[in-house]
Amino acid sequence: MLLLQHAAEAAHDAGAAVQHAAAGADAHGAAFHPVLPWLILGLPLLGFVINGLAAIIAARRALPVVPPVGDPHWDHHHDDHAHAPQQVTYAAFAGAGHGHDAAEPSEQEGMDPGTRPNPADHAHDHAHAHDAHGHDAHGHDAHDDHGHAGGPKPWTHVLPSFVAPGVMIGAFVVAVLNFLAMRGAHEFEAIHGWEWFNVDNLRVGFDLLLDPLSMVMTLIITGVGSLIHIFSIGYMKEDPGYPRYMAYLNLFVFFMLILVLGASYPLMFVGWEGVGLCSYLLIGFWFREKANADAGKKAFIVNRVGDFGFLIAMFLLFANLGTLTFTEVMAAAPTQLAYGGAVVTAIALFFFLGATGKSAQIPLYIWLPDAMAGPTPVSALIHAATMVTAGVYLVVRSSVIFTMAPTASLLVALVGALTAFFAATIGLKQWDIKKVLAYSTVSQLGFMFAAVGMGAYVAGVFHLMTHAFFKACLFLGSGAVIHAMHGAFHATHNPADAQDMRNMGGLNKHLPVTFATMGIATLAIAGVPPFAGFFSKDEIIGAAWLGAEGHSAFSRGSLFGIPGTAVMGFVGGALSLAALMTAFYMGRMMIYTFFGRFRGTDVERDHLHEGDWTLTLPLIVLALLSTFGGFLNVEDVPIVNLFNFGQGTALHEWLHPVIAGSEDVIRNQFGEQGEAAHHAWPIILAVVIGLGGLALAWVLTSKRNDRVRTADVEPAYNGGMERTLYNKWYIDEFYDRVVVRPVGWLSRREWGFDRLLDGTVDMFGRTAQALGLWMGRVQTGHVNTYAFVLILGVLVLLGSFMAL
């Protein structure tokens, strides 16, 4: 009996009943019968297995020694035999990689051109490498104009192109079938898989919960995920690690689906850790470069801090409620825990700590910008559209708990708003196109947390969805730009950074599709109507203003003695400024990238061109979604009506069963909440902010765009504030001083103590060992000795018997 709706109606509230009756009179009480739900999980897992086997086989097989990308030595080695020994070195290196350890394919790709142990090649690709950037186009060589393409590709590099997107599209189709079956349904039971563990009174099953919230998430993950898988074909197919990449990507989707479909916190945690693992693997995909491997480690370690919070919250939940299943927790929490009590506040805060890690919020956001070291489609899928939103999903999933802890919720809103503001300031002055988008992602995640912290759960999920559309579009667009830039630089052996906007400019003429789609996504993120971001962002900021006026139950709490209304007012202000800066830095990014003149050489300009259909098709689809996605939460839009959500036409009707428990908590606490009057001015303000930010960007940067020089001569910053922002407020340095170094110091101190402890423990072992060695001499191996001892024993026994 795990019925979300049941939990809501158990409160036998007349208001709720009336609402439901109005919403879905024809299908009231209909149960939802899932269609092959395990297939949604199973297909990506199958893809992982197939691609993983291909990766292992590819790594074990002696791949033909392909020429390193852009290595001038190789290009001329036909007429310059002085380099022949170098060729032997490659072959030996490649051969050494596959003799051992079949279980670790990642160790065996000796042929990654970007990471070949060749100083000349390295210098060529990374002469201007700074920070931990990906420079990610260096795995592939689509525009091979030197005529040394290496013959037909082995099947291990062809198969993943079909398997990986295939399983994703299959999972998406199954998800859509389930979505169609869910319309009009009101009862959502957990789909029982098998018993996972059963200790004392802790029973956790491997069960799935397919309800409106997980449905939305599943559609985003499989839908946007399919597009990104398709994009990945064009972007990664030339990389020697291509099968391994696709295997990781499929595995990520599998874990992400476990995260959102799991019916209990422990199962969610499995997905939570699994996506963390895949994130680590994919950030450090080009692991032969230390910076990339370090970025992966950083992400993993920072997330450990958050995971600690998640675990503690689970322990607290179990200790107080005796269950960890979502539906049971949401049903039991209102009766067994005190509203605003210490326990529920602690649970909410620890969950939020977990969310700050996964979703890159203050203070644990630092890993996300470094995560751009991974391939760009990975940034789009994991570090923008899906995994980083897991924290928002967690809060919405635990909405009853957060609603019961108004103080914790206000903190969530405050942290979200501060993150949104703070990350936006850093985004203003980044030159790396992916860094801009990374800080933009952190900032937008801040918006989502501000929303869920203010109790505007639907607005949070709504922004999550629209953000998945436009940010995936922006990231894939940046991937297309980097792809083109890399190809151009490769043609001229230019060692410049293909991700630095100072090296770009004027790309709109050469990459028209990318320009148009990224332009649409920019309008969407800036909040220009009628694009998607406008609706979702406006809802969040509108919720803040309503809360500031006291129209929200969440504003009745207080945080550190500050009344909730003041906190929400601050949140509204911070978010408005963040939105202004968002529009500004996105406009700046577009101007530096696409407008003006191209800052490279003429030869390079001639090599700029759009990728094949696998690169452009996902961009176009995502641009369409960025354009129309906002109407999903608007009442009575004709097109959306076609979809017939059942409970109503808009997203907030669709999600109502999920947050009904939260509304019940408020109703029991404060009585019936009247519908707050919406003002017109926040909407006008939002439009002004969006257009104003873009206009400001045009006024302030278009002139400079004509003057700016390439990255090797143009300084990254002039003057104090620019410098501080370019260096990210020196937060990484601050953490290094305050956390990393003290911990390192402490570890070294502790190590001495550890040796003492170890020594004590080892002493017992050594004593036993020495004793054994010494006593072992008794065993001479000579029969005489044994006979003597035997007889001696008999005599002793006889003697003692006689003495008795």
Next chain:
Amino acid sequence: MEHIPLSYTLGLSALLFSIGAAGVIIRRNAIVMFMCVELMLNAVNLAFVALSPTAGVQGQVFVFFVIAVAAAEAAVGLAIIISVFRHSESVDIKNFSLLRW
């Protein structure tokens, strides 16, 4: 015919057993040790026989068992010794401490 006193027989038995035991402990030649083991077995047999008039016929029956076991033991033991000899041209057991730790 005068009976030999029981103590004489048992004394001889004890003497033979002690000689056998001493031989097993002291001697290094596998064949000699083997014969010493036989000596001990036969010392026991002698004690069984000597005691059977007073203790019952079971003693005599047991002697047959001992003889049968001794025969089997002789067969197996000599086979081992031959095999050992073929292996290392020696039956000095001080060379054979292979089963030590």
